Amino acid sequence: xxxxxxxxxxxxxxxxxEYARKGIARGRSLVVLQYADGIVFVGENPSRALHKxxxxxxxxxxxxxxxxxxxxxxxxxxxxxxxxxGYTYDRDDVTARGLANVYAQTLxxxxxxxxxxxxxxxxxxxxxxxxxxxxxxxxxxxDGSIVDEHGSVAVxxxxxxxxxxxxxxxxxGMSLAEALKLAVQALSRDTNGSEREIxxxxxxxxxxxxxxxxxxxxxRIVGRRLARLLEAEGAATEAEGSEEDGPEE
Amino acid sequence: xxxxxxxTGRLPAAFLTPGSSSFMDFLAGHQPALLPGNRQLPAQxxxxxxxxxTIVAVTFPGGVVLAGDRRATMGNVIAQRDIEKxxxxxxxxxxxxxxxxxxxxxxxxxxxxELEHFExxxxxxxxxxxxxxxxxxxxxxxxxxxxxxxxxxPLFAGYDLDREKGRIFSYDVTGGRSxxxxxxxxxxxxxxxxxxxxxxxxxxxxEEQATTLVVQALYDAADxxxxxxxxxxxxxxxxxxxxxxxxGFRRLxxxxxxxxxxxxxxxxxxxxxxxKAAVL
Numbered sequence: 001x002x003x004x005x006x007x008x009x010x011x012x013x014x015x016x017x018e019y020a021r022k023g024i025a026r027g028r029s030l031v032v033l034q035y036a037d038g039i040v041f042v043g044e045n046p047s048r049a050l051h052k053x054x055x056x057x058x059x060x061x062x063x064x065x066x067x068x069x070x071x072x073x074x075x076x077x078x079x080x081x082x083x084x085x086g087y088t089y090d091r092d093d094v095t096a097r098g099l100a101n102v103y104a105q106t107l108x109x110x111x112x113x114x115x116x117x118x119x120x121x122x123x124x125x126x127x128x129x130x131x132x133x134x135x136x137x138x139x140x141x142x143d144g145s146i147v148d149e150h151g152s153v154a155v156x157x158x159x160x161x162x163x164x165x166x167x168x169x170x171x172x173g174m175s176l177a178e179a180l181k182l183a184v185q186a187l188s189r190d191t192n193g194s195e196r197e198i199x200x201x202x203x204x205x206x207x208x209x210x211x212x213x214x215x216x217x218x219x220r221i222v223g224r225r226l227a228r229l230l231e232a233e234g235a236a237t238e239a240e241g242s243e244e245d246g247p248e249e
Numbered sequence: 250x251x252x253x254x255x256x257t258g259r260l261p262a263a264f265l266t267p268g269s270s271s272f273m274d275f276l277a278g279h280q281p282a283l284l285p286g287n288r289q290l291p292a293q294x295x296x297x298x299x300x301x302x303t304i305v306a307v308t309f310p311g312g313v314v315l316a317g318d319r320r321a322t323m324g325n326v327i328a329q330r331d332i333e334k335x336x337x338x339x340x341x342x343x344x345x346x347x348x349x350x351x352x353x354x355x356x357x358x359x360x361x362x363e364l365e366h367f368e369x370x371x372x373x374x375x376x377x378x379x380x381x382x383x384x385x386x387x388x389x390x391x392x393x394x395x396x397x398x399x400x401x402x403p404l405f406a407g408y409d410l411d412r413e414k415g416r417i418f419s420y421d422v423t424g425g426r427s428x429x430x431x432x433x434x435x436x437x438x439x440x441x442x443x444x445x446x447x448x449x450x451x452x453x454x455x456e457e458q459a460t461t462l463v464v465q466a467l468y469d470a471a472d473x474x475x476x477x478x479x480x481x482x483x484x485x486x487x488x489x490x491x492x493x494x495x496x497g498f499r500r501l502x503x504x505x506x507x508x509x510x511x512x513x514x515x516x517x518x519x520x521x522x523x524x525k526a527a528v529l
Contacts, residue, residue: 073265074260080272084276084279087283101258216365
């Protein structure tokens with residue numbers, strides 16, 4: 001039997017991180033932004049059925065970039081965690097911070113255990129508060145670290161570039177249409193700086209809207225409403241647009 | 250899960266194992282003790298606990314109305330005057346419960362969660378038929394307790410988005426499920442409520458007429474059944490009335506419910522037996 005080669009822990013970790021990052025970079029990036037009435041998730045997704053964003057619990061949403069089967073697995077784990085916790089204690093005891101911690105531990109254990117291949121995913125867990133100050137957004141990279149974000153966040157292959165683009169332009173109290181347009185603008189920029197068009201039917205958009213009367217604040221924005229929001233020009237028409245949307249919901 | 254001292258904080262394997270979209274199945278595998286049906290029963294004897302009484306439902310073109318009185322009794326004592334026995338199950342359905350109040354409320358909580366869990370995992374809602382069947386399974390798992398006097402007998406109503414109409418399902422203690430046409434009632438006052446509805450029901454009721462009809466039926470149930478509570482004007486406790494249509498679930502506000510109840514009461518001061526039907 002041959003003696004195995006010695007690989008230093010630093011090198012082993014660097015290799016695993018490299019592997020995970022490459023996997024994530026193959027997928028498209030997505031962005032999560034705060035706006036006046038909540039948090040909006042925007043990503044390019046040609047599929048109508050396989051979602052990148054979804055509801056975890058009343059006020060908590062989930063977004064993921066990377067390998068579908070791996071983040072879907074984590075998403076369902078999160079739904080089970082939240083539902084079980086809400087059932088044993090109370091609905092108010094389910095928080096984004098708790099969920100983010102569990103995800104961080106899970107990803108971290110998988111990343112550093114030699115027997116498992118690291119997950120090629122990057123997650124965002126967001127919770128909408130009663131006020132914009134109460135909003136929480138956590139970014140969870142593949143290695144199980146956890147980053148508390150404010151304003152805007154991007155994950156996926158091209159995340160750094162998109163993040164810096166958003167950081168310069170995002171401000172507090174944007175309307176949904178403004179935030180959405182900024183997000184699409186950020187996603188349309190290629191690595192080399194050139195822009196391409198992303199048609200509305202290739203966009204997946206969802207919001208955690210704190211003004212919703214229901215306990216469950218997550219809502220997908222599709223079809224006519226999405227088209228209208230993307231078309232809205234200037235603040236005045238946006239206000240009109242959102243009034244029209246009222247009864248439809 | 251939180252109680253495990255050796256836990257690393259990582260999601261347990263059961264959470265990440267692909268499996269069914271049912272929360273109850275997940276509980277049964279992961280923490281079976283939390284399922285109401287798995288509770289240990291005393292060897293014998295009957296447990297006394299508050300019982301909810303009358304629930305009524307009636308369909309109308311465009312939807313269905315589900316309503317319940319507010320009284321819970323324990324033996325001959327009124328245990329609670331303002332109990333809530335009608336709950337939204339999800340956006341397009343509601344469940345009203347008669348029988349042992351504590352167990353029933355717990356069952357509703359688990360049922361709501363079951364529907365929500367499915368919806369989140371699958372990204373789609375269960376069909377109305379699927380929801381009704383799921384409730385059937387839950388009642389069946391309670392049969393052991395029902396044998397000891399702790400029965401739960403719900404009435405399930407919802408708007409069927411595929412068939413575009415309101416539908417009502419009634420249950421027996423064994424979980425036997427049957428679809429009811431036009432109207433239905435469950436609980437101790439149900440025989441009297443059903444009699445009232447039989448005389449008042451028509452195919453072309455408006456939503457407002459349907460909500461008035463259920464108040465009339467609950468009044469008649471309270472009139473003849475001591476365990477059913479009528480509208481309590483002095484304490485301002487009125488029946489809970491819910492309407493489910495294409496637009497989803499809506500519970501009538503306190504004001505709307507009190508207005509309906511007061512109108513019915515006013516008429517009953519003149520005619521204690523309520524509206525008359527022609528003999529032929």
